[in-house]
Amino acid sequence: xxxLEVRALSVGYGPVRALHEVSLDVPSGGITAVxxxxxxxxxxxxxxxxxxxxxxxxxxxxGTVHFDGRPIGQxxxxxxxxxxxxxxxxxxxxxxxRMTVADNLRAGxxxxxxxxxxxxxxxxxxxxxxxxLADRAGQRAGLLSGGEQQMLALGRGLMARPRxxxxxxxxxxxxxxxxxxxxxxxxxxxARGTAVLLVEQNAAMALRLASRAYVLEVGxxxxxxxxxxxxxxxxxxxxxxxxxxxTAAEDAGLAQDRAxxxxxxxx
Ligand code: ATP
Numbered sequence: 001x002x003x004l005e006v007r008a009l010s011v012g013y014g015p016v017r018a019l020h021e022v023s024l025d026v027p028s029g030g031i032t033a034v035x036x037x038x039x040x041x042x043x044x045x046x047x048x049x050x051x052x053x054x055x056x057x058x059x060x061x062x063g064t065v066h067f068d069g070r071p072i073g074q075x076x077x078x079x080x081x082x083x084x085x086x087x088x089x090x091x092x093x094x095x096x097x098r099m100t101v102a103d104n105l106r107a108g109x110x111x112x113x114x115x116x117x118x119x120x121x122x123x124x125x126x127x128x129x130x131x132x133l134a135d136r137a138g139q140r141a142g143l144l145s146g147g148e149q150q151m152l153a154l155g156r157g158l159m160a161r162p163r164x165x166x167x168x169x170x171x172x173x174x175x176x177x178x179x180x181x182x183x184x185x186x187x188x189x190x191a192r193g194t195a196v197l198l199v200e201q202n203a204a205m206a207l208r209l210a211s212r213a214y215v216l217e218v219g220x221x222x223x224x225x226x227x228x229x230x231x232x233x234x235x236x237x238x239x240x241x242x243x244x245x246x247t248a249a250e251d252a253g254l255a256q257d258r259a260x261x262x263x264x265x266x267x
Contacts, residue, residue: 003028003164003195004049004085009063011041011048011219018044018058019219025212026164028068031186031196033210033227035203035240041219042199043090046166049197050087051077067164082113086162088153090169095149095156097142101133104141104152108159118161125192126155129185147178154185164195171202183209203240207231215240 004026011019019041026032036042047053049065051072065073072083088094096104105126109119127134130151136144141152150170157165170186171179183205190196200206207213207227215223215236223230230236 003068004197005064005066006045006049007064007066009045009048009065010061011044011053011058012061013056013058017219019048021063022216022219022221024214024221024224026195026197027212028163028195029190029193030212031190031198031210033206033213034197034199034216035201035206035213035236036199036216037201039218040216042201042216043168044219045216046087046089046168046197046199049080050085050166051075051080052087081160081162084161084163085166086157086160086164087166088157088168088170090172095141095144095152097140099141100138101141101144101152102137104156105133105159108156110160114161119159122159122161126158129158129188130155147174147182150174150178150182151185154182154189158189158194162194164197165189167196167198169200169202170198171200171205179205203236207236207241 006022006024008021008023009019010021022041022045024032024034034042034045044053044058047056047058048060053060060073063073064071067083067085070083072080072085075083096107099107105123109122132148133152133155136148141149144152154170167186170182174182179202186196186198186209198206198210207230210227213225213227213230214221215230223235231241
């Protein structure tokens with residue numbers, strides 16, 4: 001059974017139509033990816049699920065969202081967190097730069113139920129995943145590197161003990177090695193029982209991590225299916241993995257040694 005069921009979701013920002021009748025399922029326990037270029041509506045989709053659209057002056061124009069069979073489309077943002085769905089927003093903007101690493105993590109636990117013991121257990125798990133966050137506990141978050149800030153953002157999300165984590169482009173702006181490290185951590189988080197909805201422009205990484213994937217274009221789902229199958233489909237290879245069709249390159253008269261064959265996104 002799908003943990004998250006999104007049906008015919010439409011969203012606008014004033015006159016801008018950002019999502020049109022988007023439907024998708026996120027199975028409990030799995031990693032599901034949403035691919036798409038700039039402006040496709042990926043962040044909007046996550047904001048609609050986490051009920052944070054209002055902070056961006058967006059409005060839902062129809063559709064339903066259920067989590068574990070329960071409607072969550074009318075809850076407050078805090079209500080969605082309490083229901084077990086936590087969003088880690090895009091990039092470095094969202095750590096509290098002037099607060100310490102420890103206080104950022106404490107802030108992540110504000111919506112979580114449970115007392116001190118639960119908090120200590122969550123913190124120990126986050127430190128186990130990201131030892132650097134223990135080493136830098138007293139430092140201001142703004143002084144961390146980009147990759148460390150992304151770790152802190154993930155760690156802060158985990159402090160709320162989510163059953164579903166919504167990740168907005170966790171590899172954005174990171175060097176390939178750090179992006180790969182974040183990818184491994186997402187797998188570890190998932191292996192510990194948290195379902196993941198991963199929004200990424202880095203299609204190579206997303207398709208490697210996910211079991212199912214959706215392609216979003218100009219606010220609509222245009223492709224969906226098994227991640228491995230999508231990764232081998234011509235359209236996804238050409239449009240999202242940057243794989244140049246060898247025959248077409250030859251037809252276009254490119255010398256074989258100059259043909260940009262198999263140029264892949266760095267991951
Ligand atoms: P990116 O990868 O560039 O972040 P995205 O796939 O996440 O893109 P969204 O940020 O969801 O796309 O944007 C979808 C559409 O909604 C775009 O046309 C964008 O310009 C518009 N949009 C997003 N946020 C707002 C906003 N706060 N006000 C007005 N329009 C917005």
